[in-house]
Amino acid sequence: MIDLKAARQDPETFRAALARRGAAADFDALLAVDARWRSLTARAEALRAAQKSASKGKPTPDEIEQLRGLRVELDEAQAALDESTQERDGLLARIPNLPDRTAADGMDEEDAQLIRTWGEKPKFGFELRDTTEIVSARGWIDMARGARLSGSRFAYRIGDVAMSEMALYRYVIDKLTSRGFLLVLPPILVNERAMYGTGFLPTEASNLYHLEHDDLYLTGTSEVALAGIHADERFEEADLPAKYTAFTTNFRREAGAAGKDTRGMFRVHQFDKVEMFVYTTPELSRETHDLLLSYEEEIAQELGLPYRVMNIAVGDLGAPAAKKYDIEAWFPVQQRYREITSCSNTTDYQARRLNIRFRRDGELETVHTLNGTGATARALLSIMENFQDERGAVAIPEVLQRFGAPSTIGTPPAS
């Protein structure tokens, strides 16, 4: 959530920043509700102070009668305050993070700003195969069986494909742990507070799988668990930055994506991911964001994938993000760049909600948190599209072979 105290002191700055992402009206409503909340707070606290001083020691029966009257008044004031608090917190939960001044202007995907491109798009003298058509006895992607088992948007990855995917994850985990990231295998079922704390609730509720029976949510990213791992905790300044990487299976309902990316496993309800997550001081969060981006680029480069880096428009950001970079790899079958990784600076938005702070010179300050994709199967999909030959075989990058991937996926169809 935003820093309400700071927002009261400098409402113009906050309003202008939030207006960039279309949240000015909610912000105005928040300020109005907050003013009312403060006056109700003053009233309730004054009554409580009166009651407290009057009920010191053992009161006489007469005094008890008076105290009963005071109690009624206090209950009324408290009820009004509670209602106002709920209204304020509801608004506060909906208001997104202040965008970074360098985040791109605009309201949607098309407004993303191109930062740079890397690599050459390959040229082919034959008809390209879709990733689901790259098949051999030793491995393939199977959407039809996935649908029979679980419905649409569920994939089986089999044999060489599965092995290559695991190699990708292991390769990225190795790289990150050698750069000081601590590997975590976290829970993927979490409570409501963890979802609110990371900003997926209330705004992303329709994209979450919710187990009503147990009131738990399936996480769509291990960002939730890696942010929650330090909820209500205090870092010492010397402990920062604290860098984590996690590997989990992730679940997304993809509500609102009907008809989008229906072919293959580009957009599925269940997918695996290596995640990066960093806790840092406010001064270091911008450069840490660039650092996460550099790791993502390094991975794309070592895989040999042509890509471009996009600065996502403020209106297209998730609520907690102040700024986000996407790396989009070239997908020659689709003839376009598609997101394979993404990293966000959520500044103090999640840390404020999750109450994660650090001690510096005896004072407590809110930490900044950042997250980024290490790798998902989307990188493998780009590999399968870019590195196929006319026989339908895919050359797997050498770097993945070092982690157990075969040298090729797919074999020429028996002719």
Add this chain to the structure above:
RNA sequence: GGUGGAGUCGCCUAGUGGCCGAGGGCGCACGCCUCGAAAGCGUGUGAUGGGGCAACUCAUCCGUGGGUUCAAAUCCCACCUCCACCGCCA
């Protein structure tokens, strides 16, 4: 799934309805003492929110959420976590 016990200010602990507006010890900080230190002695010691330029001040916080009462760490209910035992499963 069942039964019993526990959860208090960084740590340990006192606390059975108003003197708890939470006591003591340890730790920590500062001071005294000392050539210096230890010991000893003294003072202080959290978080959140409201008000105030500020010194400061008011409110809240005894696992969490409700309830009873003029008044709750204390009584009642539910839940969470930990420990022990029983059952079931692996």
